[in-house]
Amino acid sequence: MKYNQVTIKDIARELGISPSTVSRALKDHPDISPQTKKAVNELAEKLNYQPNIVALSLRQSKTNTLGVIIPELVHFFFSTVISGIEDVAYSAGYNVIITQSNESLQREKTDIKALFNSRVDGMLISVSRETSSFEHIESILAKGVPMVFFDRVYENANSSTVIVDDLSGAKEATQHLIDQGCTRIAHLEGPPNLGITKQRLEGYIQALNDNKMPVQKDLIVSCPLGTIEEGKIAAEQLLKMPNRPDAIFATNDPAAMGAMQAIKEAGLKIPQDIAVVGFSNWFFSSLLEPPLTSVDQPGFEMGQEAAKLLIRQIEFKSKDNEDPAPETKVLKTRLIVRDSSLKKGKPKK
Amino acid sequence: MKYNQVTIKDIARELGISPSTVSRALKDHPDISPQTKKAVNELAEKLNYQPNIVALSLRQSKTNTLGVIIPELVHFFFSTVISGIEDVAYSAGYNVIITQSNESLQREKTDIKALFNSRVDGMLISVSRETSSFEHIESILAKGVPMVFFDRVYENANSSTVIVDDLSGAKEATQHLIDQGCTRIAHLEGPPNLGITKQRLEGYIQALNDNKMPVQKDLIVSCPLGTIEEGKIAAEQLLKMPNRPDAIFATNDPAAMGAMQAIKEAGLKIPQDIAVVGFSNWFFSSLLEPPLTSVDQPGFEMGQEAAKLLIRQIEFKSKDNEDPAPETKVLKTRLIVRDSSLKKGKPKK
DNA sequence: AAACTGACCACAATCGTTTGCGGAGATTCT
DNA sequence: AGAATCTCCGCAAACGATTGTGGTCAGTTT
Incomplete structure (x- = not known):
């Protein structure tokens, strides 16, 4: 847009000097006399000169912008990740462009292309539920x-990633249910393409194994979308079993919520009849x-770490013209124990 | 970032023609022969040429980018507004940069400056809770x-705005409580700087007046932050009154939520003892x-309308070099009646 | 007095793309 | 055949900033 923008040329014309001198004066270059610097700075101040970032980006082949692709903004977790990203990005002098894939692979493709065309310096990506190929x-x-993946990562990539320890988070959650005396623990499984789904399932299984409890196939129900509705349907199915479970560990909170609805509508009590644990808080x-x-994931911290890794990668590359070794940051989860799982009352620890 | 970018010059060199010819060939200019066009397009396809948006922006003094400033991303309402904005912006060929003020005036100032420096073509703004001056x-x-304000608008500005009809939404909500037989209706008031706070209060008052019910000062409690905690404290205060209210209409859902907590902790029943209505759904x-x-606000639609208005303004201005007349779009709210207010059971309508 | 040294600044190229203008060669018209 | 008309393409400037190179003028050195 052609605002009434003040450019370096305007300052130069008004002062009767060349644009290059103005440029150098503004950045305190030793070649420029103190008087000229003073004059330039004062006029720049007076006219409220702001450098044109677009021109700068073109000149330096660097936009100082990070592109972000997330599945959906309305998820509390992703919103907090964004805040973490912005926190680090802004203080390092980067802008952030956010795009939503809406859990659609097609949209993810156009998003990534648009970000590339905008010449972002790097991308932070959490893949969609549908993403199973990665061309x-x-x-x-x-x-x-440069790319950094977070939460829902592209595992084969030779890139840095930031994840939470889904496996041990799920394990801890399941162990908690076992400690509460639950013996038939069901699991609501998430979208099949996502690594986090597998990790959470694996944590559930490990906990059972550790306690020499059997893993029963019919107690594991898939919720490929991970929505409230699916959780409800899945729980209804579980409740119809002759030998129904006494606990449900869900792959995420909406599914757990749906399960709670089904349990209550069936006239059963939480946690007395069935304990419920979710994931993501x-x-x-x-x-x-x-x-x-629920198992709390440190979203803000994840955003911070991902942005830090990406910026480090960008600046490393611009110096040495080489990619740095990829890093993987694993953040700790934290089990937030609330009433939905407390059959025995608060644990002592 | 200096990716391995293919430029128009690369194509020109390889084909032994000039960059200007390549440029024209790519946009099907009549001056270029069909053979040349074919050759250029095929090579561009082969090399996967993507135009450099930064260079384009500089050349045309237009970034095709909209800047957005919202108070907080984690609010469901604002998330949906963003989706509406992106919907319209993308299909019109615009990118979107989102910034959060975190309800801080200071942050809002730096955000707006950063967006200006990025040379966005226009801005979509919802002001922070703290914003009382507008320099x-x-x-x-x-x-x-070009600027368009939405939801929390700058009223004195000579700019277009998109708001919901907070007044009639609040009126409808209050009337609904009256219809349910409530006679002592309290109001939890919101942040004092915001226009929406005043409108919702005014709707509440008008509904009381319409029904010849007294407006009692002590039934109006301020929640300057509009949080769950404040709502709870405010409700606790109301419950201690000798003649406690039989309904609460809150300026937003978190405050209503807090009130519900207080009511339940006091051993009272919702809606039998006290009915509760929120705002924003x-x-x-x-x-x-x-x-x-709760009173539902059409967030997605608001985003769409705001983006439409802004884009119209941008394109009008680039043609006629004049600002179009400011428009104000008022969207209808919709009262979503749920159990928290149904003293009498579902209304017949 | 000639040469040298700084201090200070301007010129011009550059990033990638667009676009007004002009120009060479082929074709058509008179 | 000469002029006019097309067709098709290249030159160069421009967007706003940065930066290597070189130049002018003063003062200093031999």
């Missing part, structure tokens, strides 16, 4: 664009009745 | 940057017990 990512990666989870026990 | 906005407005509201009656 669209590989092709951009091949062009040398959504905003609403503490507001449910009973409040939902 | 930072005026100074950018004076430079000719947050995601969690339908999940509460009882489900919270």
Whole structure:
């Protein structure tokens, strides 16, 4: 847009000097006399000169912008990740462009292309539920664009990633249910393409194994979308079993929420009849009745770490013209115990 | 970042023609022969040429980017507004940069400056809770940057705005409580700087007046932050009154939620003892017990309308070099009646 | 007095793309 | 055949900033 922008040329014309002198004066170059510097700075101040970032970006082949692709903004977890990213990015002098894939692979493809065209300096990506092939990512990666994946990562990539320890988080959650005396623990499994789904399932299984409890196939129900509705349907199915479970560990909070609805509608009590544990600690989870026990993921911290890794990668590359070794940051989860799982009352620890 | 970018020059060199010819060939200019066009397009396809948006932006003094400033991303309402904005912006060929003020005036100032420096073509703004002076906005407005305000608007500005009809939404909510037989209706008031706070209060008052009910000062309690905690404290205060209210209409859902907590902890029943109505229809509201009656704001639509207005303004201005007349779009709210307010059972309508 | 040294600044190229203008060669018209 | 008309393409400037190179003028050195 052609605002009434003040450019370096305007200052130069008004002062009867050349644009290059103005440029150098503004950055305190030793070649410029103190008087000229003073005059330039004062006029720049007076006219409220702001450098044109677009011109700068073109000149330096660097936009100082990070591109972010997330599945959906409305998820509390992803919102907090964004805040973490912005926190680090801003203080390092980077802007952030956020795009949503809406859990669609097609949209993810156009997003990544749009970000590339905008010449972002790097990308932070959490893949969609549908993403099972990765050519669209590989092709951009091949062009040398720095990328960091977070939460829902592209595992085969030779890139840095930030994840939470889903496995041990799930294990801890399941162990907690076992400690509460649950013997038939069901699991609501998530979208099949995602690594986090497998990790959470694995944590559940390990906990059972550690306690010499059998893993029963019919107690594991898939919720490929991970929505409230699916959780409800899955739980209804579980409740119809002749020997119904006495606990449900869900792959995420919405599914757990759906399960709670089904349990209550069946006239059963939480946690007395069936204990429920979720994953991600959504905003609403503490507001449910009973409040939902959940595995908290440090979203803000994840955003911070991912942005830090990416910026380090960008600046390393611009110096040494080489990619730094990829790093993987694993963040700790934290089990937030609330009433939905407390059959025995608060644990002593 | 200096990816392995293919430029128009690369194509020109390889084909032994000039960059200008390549440029024209790519946009099907009549001056270029069919053979040349074919050759250029095929090579561009083969090399996967993507135009450099940064160079384009500089050349045309237009970034095709909209800047957005919202108070907080984690609010369900604002997330949906963003989705509406992206929907319209993308299909019109615009990118979107989102910034959060975190309800801080200071942050809002730096955000608006950063967006200006990025040379966005226009801005979509919802002001922070703290914003009571507007010089930072005026100074950018004076430079000719198109702006559209939404939800929390800058009223004195000579700019387009998109709001919901807070007044009639609040009136409808209050009337609904009156219809349910409530006679002592309290109001939890919101942040004092915001226009929406005043409108909602005014709707509440008008509904009382319409029904010849007295407006009692002590039934109006301020929640300057509009949080769950404040709502709880405010409700506790109301419950201690000798003649306690039989209904609470809150300026937003978190405050209503807090009130519900206080009411339940006091051993009272919702809605039998005290009916509760919120505003904004947050995601969690339908999940509460009882489900919270709330005034739904069409967030997605608001985002769409705001983006449309802004883009129209941008393109009008680039043609006629004149600002179009400011427009104000008022969207209808919709009262979502749930159990938290149903003293009498479902209304017949 | 000639040469040298700084201090200070301007010129011009550059990033990638667009676009007004002009120009060479082929074709058509008179 | 000469002029006019097309067709098709290249030159160069421009967007706003940065930066290597070189130049002018003063003062200093031999």
